[in-house]
Amino acid sequence: MLFSSNVFIFIFLPGVLFVYYALLRKHRKLQNTFLCLASLFFYAWGEPKFVLVMMFSICVNWFFGLMTGLSRERGRKNTAKAFVAFDVLFNLTVIFIFKYLMFAVTNLNRFAGTSLKVPEIALPIGISFFTFQAMSYVIDVYRGRGAYQKNILNVGLYISLFPQLIAGPIVRYETVADEIMNRKENLDDFTAGCKRFIIGLAKKVIIANNVAMVADHAFAMLKGANFYGESGLSFSMAWLGIIAYTLQIFFDFSGYSDMAIGLGRMFGFHFLENFNYPYISLSVTEFWRRWHISLGTWFRDYLYIPLGGNRTKTKARHLFNIFMVWFCTGVWHGANWTFIAWGLLYFFLLVFEKYSGFDVRDEHGRHHVIKHIYLLLVVMCGWVIFRADNLGEALAYLRCMFVPSGQLVDGSAMYYGREFWMFMALGALFSMPVIPWISSRLKGSRNVILAAAEIFIVLALFLVSVSYLVKSSYNPFIYFNF
Amino acid sequence: MKNRIIAFIFTGLIFITGCATAYKSFDAVMDIVRNGELSSKTPKKIEGVLQEEMYKKYWWIDIHGLTQRILDRSVVDEDGSDVFRLTDGSLTGGCSYKSDEKIEKYIKNVKKVRDRISPDTGLVYVQLPFKVDSNDQMPPGIKSYANENCDRLLAGLEKEGVETLDIRKCIHDADLDWPSLFYTTDHHWRPQTACMAADWIAQYLAEEHGYEYDSSLYDPDNMKTEVYEDLFLGSLGRRTGSLYAGIDDFELVTPDYETSFDFTSYPGDTVIHREGDFREALIDDSNLKKDYYNINNYAAYTGDSTKSTTTINHDPINHKKILLVRDSYSCAMQPFLSLSQEQVTTLDLRYFTDETVIDHINNNDYDMVIIAYTPSAFDSTRFSFHKIPD
Numbered sequence: 015m016l017f018s019s020n021v022f023i024f025i026f027l028p029g030v031l032f033v034y035y036a037l038l039r040k041h042r043k044l045q046n047t048f049l050c051l052a053s054l055f056f057y058a059w060g061e062p063k064f065v066l067v068m069m070f071s072i073c074v075n076w077f078f079g080l081m082t083g084l085s086r087e088r089g090r091k092n093t094a095k096a097f098v099a100f101d102v103l104f105n106l107t108v109i110f111i112f113k114y115l116m117f118a119v120t121n122l123n124r125f126a127g128t129s130l131k132v133p134e135i136a137l138p139i140g141i142s143f144f145t146f147q148a149m150s151y152v153i154d155v156y157r158g159r160g161a162y163q164k165n166i167l168n169v170g171l172y173i174s175l176f177p178q179l180i181a182g183p184i185v186r187y188e189t190v191a192d193e194i195m196n197r198k199e200n201l202d203d204f205t206a207g208c209k210r211f212i213i214g215l216a217k218k219v220i221i222a223n224n225v226a227m228v229a230d231h232a233f234a235m236l237k238g239a240n241f242y243g244e245s246g247l248s249f250s251m252a253w254l255g256i257i258a259y260t261l262q263i264f265f266d267f268s269g270y271s272d273m274a275i276g277l278g279r280m281f282g283f284h285f286l287e288n289f290n291y292p293y294i295s296l297s298v299t300e301f302w303r304r305w306h307i308s309l310g311t312w313f314r315d316y317l318y319i320p321l322g323g324n325r326t327k328t329k330a331r332h333l334f335n336i337f338m339v340w341f342c343t344g345v346w347h348g349a350n351w352t353f354i355a356w357g358l359l360y361f362f363l364l365v366f367e368k369y370s371g372f373d374v375r376d377e378h379g380r381h382h383v384i385k386h387i388y389l390l391l392v393v394m395c396g397w398v399i400f401r402a403d404n405l406g407e408a409l410a411y412l413r414c415m416f417v418p419s420g421q422l423v424d425g426s427a428m429y430y431g432r433e434f435w436m437f438m439a440l441g442a443l444f445s446m447p448v449i450p451w452i453s454s455r456l457k458g459s460r461n462v463i464l465a466a467a468e469i470f471i472v473l474a475l476f477l478v479s480v481s482y483l484v485k486s487s488y489n490p491f492i493y494f495n496f
Numbered sequence: 497m498k499n500r501i502i503a504f505i506f507t508g509l510i511f512i513t514g515c516a517t518a519y520k521s522f523d524a525v526m527d528i529v530r531n532g533e534l535s536s537k538t539p540k541k542i543e544g545v546l547q548e549e550m551y552k553k554y555w556w557i558d559i560h561g562l563t564q565r566i567l568d569r570s571v572v573d574e575d576g577s578d579v580f581r582l583t584d585g586s587l588t589g590g591c592s593y594k595s596d597e598k599i600e601k602y603i604k605n606v607k608k609v610r611d612r613i614s615p616d617t618g619l620v621y622v623q624l625p626f627k628v629d630s631n632d633q634m635p636p637g638i639k640s641y642a643n644e645n646c647d648r649l650l651a652g653l654e655k656e657g658v659e660t661l662d663i664r665k666c667i668h669d670a671d672l673d674w675p676s677l678f679y680t681t682d683h684h685w686r687p688q689t690a691c692m693a694a695d696w697i698a699q700y701l702a703e704e705h706g707y708e709y710d711s712s713l714y715d716p717d718n719m720k721t722e723v724y725e726d727l728f729l730g731s732l733g734r735r736t737g738s739l740y741a742g743i744d745d746f747e748l749v750t751p752d753y754e755t756s757f758d759f760t761s762y763p764g765d766t767v768i769h770r771e772g773d774f775r776e777a778l779i780d781d782s783n784l785k786k787d788y789y790n791i792n793n794y795a796a797y798t799g800d801s802t803k804s805t806t807t808i809n810h811d812p813i814n815h816k817k818i819l820l821v822r823d824s825y826s827c828a829m830q831p832f833l834s835l836s837q838e839q840v841t842t843l844d845l846r847y848f849t850d851e852t853v854i855d856h857i858n859n860n861d862y863d864m865v866i867i868a869y870t871p872s873a874f875d876s877t878r879f880s881f882h883k884i885p886d
Binding site (some may be wrong): 019021023024025028029031032059060062063126170179201202204205206207208209212227242281378405424425426427428429430433434436437460464469472476477478480481482484485 | 497498499500501503505506507510511512513515517518536538540542544546547550553556557559560563565566568569571573592593635636637638639641826
């Protein structure tokens with residue numbers, strides 16, 4: 015089930031809110047049990063058979079979490095460590111089988127000359143998210159950053175909690191461990207959650223879904239799709255397409271995160287922020303501090319630091335640690351060479367920035383424009399690789415962007431420019447911290463008109479978003495690989 | 497306080513809309529659960545029902561239309577089927593390029609029909625117009641291939657010796673204002689345009705086949721027009737919402753002289769029969785009510801497209817039996833064509849599957865077969881004529 019669907023907004027959400035607040039009020043255990051079952055239903059709605067994979071994962075991780083916690087309590091650190099190792103192995107095996115086995119066998123056949131049968135395994139949606147959360151549970155129990163759960167339903171609730179289930183943010187166990195039993199729902203959280211959900215919905219439905227049409231068409235034209243008699247990707251359409259995709263992926267992903275954070279607050283959970291205006295960054299290093307923060311910090315705390323981080327004896331070892339993080343970041347996004355190349359691109363860029371001092375912000379604002387242009391260019395080139403179906407396609411697209419040939423401005427660019435400029439302009443505007451800036455200017459103001467305007471705008475965004483959903487407008491789901 | 501007001505309205509809206517939608521769609525959802533085997537497709541089916549039965553669905557569509565209008569969009573996109581706003585503000589659907597192979601097949605099939613029916617039965621292909629006359633009317637960057645497709649079809653038919661009449665040319669020769677011939681929110685022509693087209697066909701039959709022609713039958717001065725203001729939201733308008741391109745007035749044009757008709761229509765397995773003057777027999781009054789999203793006012797003429805309809809004129813100037821192989825444009829044209837012919841029978845090949853068109857023609861002794869299509873109706877079903885023996 016998608017948040018950006020009428021069945022979620024008008025059937026599932028009110029139903030869950032009603033049962034949670036009206037029928038089970040003040041019964042924390044029942045509320046948790048209900049939320050867990052509702053979350054499994056939420057997942058099963060789109061993936062009926064894969065809910066079994068998730069339930070199996072919950073059972074195994076609950077067991078390892080319990081064993082790890084008990085061993086720790088009894089002072090058997092090595093036993094606890096062994097349970098963590100088995101748990102990580104189990105989770106990586108699950109994710110390898112469902113996500114990477116086909117890719118591995120295909121490439122083994124291609125490069126090692128074997129002729130193994132390529133298994134056809136469908137990818138359970140959100141497997142990367144819930145597997146990482148599951149590992150976080152056992153590791154955090156081992157590190158003493160959260161109590162182990164005796165009740166399997168509480169582990170089920172943490173792993174499957176529907177707000178963050180299919181598109182993150184990756185909620186670490188230590189963040190919500192206490193809130194599983196001791197959260198305190200209140201009106202302020204609930205109302206702020208509603209508003210955050212609406213804003214996320216608008217980001218996804220109004221901006222991301224609309225600019226997605228431009229991006230998808232640009233990539234389709236690269237593959238020979240016809241646009242009213244025109245075929246082939248022109249220079250202008252290539253740029254328009256990648257700018258659109260740059261906006262799409264940000265507004266789609268951050269919109270989902272906003273909805274998740276808002277929904278979490280409606281039920282008393284406080285998830286950490288996942289995006290912080292990444293496109294205003296001046297370096298790739300800064301970009302990754304602002305983009306998909308939950309993934310970046312996950313790899314930092316569960317991979318980079320355990321590998322030794324930057325406290326290494328040799329520079330080579332430090333480079334290796336960075337390499338591992340970015341290789342895994344790429345692979346995490348999907349089983350395709352494009353994702354690996356995309357991850358490694360960032361490895362090279364980050365190493366370059368780190369050792370050249372490029373990542374240091376100049377307090378006098380010198381070279382900010384140049385640095386910003388550099389950042390946007392490399393990020394957009396990265397998105398080309400990320401969005402393309404294969405590396406050949408990515409190179410072909412980059413060629414269209416940087417080596418103009420034929421018509422510079424064709425009919426498709428005219429059409430998409432004319433029809434979608436407003437969405438792209440809004441996207442560019444709200445990629446910058448405009449709202450915080452306005453809020454800070456108006457801080458303390460008790461102007462009734464401004465308050466009424468804010469209420470009107472937020473509710474209008476909701477109505478317009480739903481109108482797009484009722485119209486069954488284009489509503490792509492871009493997390494299939496994740 | 498702001499957040500509380502937002503949250504109050506938000507939760508109120510989702511609860512009320514949710515409950516009303518669940519209530520409206522309860523039976524349909526239960527049918528899916530009861531009748532179908534539960535499978536991975538069940539959620540999608542249920543979502544489809546909820547989408548269809550959404551409480552105040554058209555209110556939401558209107559909001560969508562208003563948004564598109566505020567954003568100055570020229571294209572309201574739907575999956576695979578866009579609606580375009582032309583430079584004059586009216587709406588049209590797209591028309592894609594038909595390959596030479598397809599056009600040649602259509603030409604071959606029309607020729608085969610002509611060759612396999614009795615030599616005493618005439619056949620003429622009438623090219624009806626599309627809403628877009630020139631690509632200058634389309635939004636920037638978008639092309640309509642409607643006229644290009646027609647031109648290739650007509651050229652091919654003429655080469656094969658099939659008689660043709662191009663209504664587009666008649667309109668140009670008469671120097672008429674193209675956009676005013678069509679509804680703003682619908683792809684169909686207005687009744688006045690359908691009447692003119694019937695007049696041009698009657699003139700053609702007189703000139704080329706010696707039929708009687710009486711221009712007074714089609715003289716606008718001899719027609720009566722009832723104007724129903726803000727009545728009609730066409731099929732394209734229903735997709736964009738009424739706030740995007742507005743609402744059309746509906747003009748009911750009927751002869752202002754004595755007429756006497758029998759009308760029979762075959763929607764599905766039922767038969768509708770009416771008799772009386774033009775207004776009584778050929779106009780379906782139930783389609784003249786105001787209900788933007790549930791009633792198709794265009795179908796006031798002869799009703800919605802059905803597999804077959806027949807008009808019998810009891811006081812004709814030609815005792816001829818005409819077969820009109822048609823699309824929905826002829827809903828409005830058939831009544832006017834029948835003003836000068838004794839019998840006009842129509843077949844809509846989307847619904848008519850009783851026999852092949854050739855068998856139908858040979859079994860019914862028609863004097864003339866008119867194949868009349870608008871370019872948006874160029875498809876293999878309509879041009880298959882339901883099997884042509886080799």
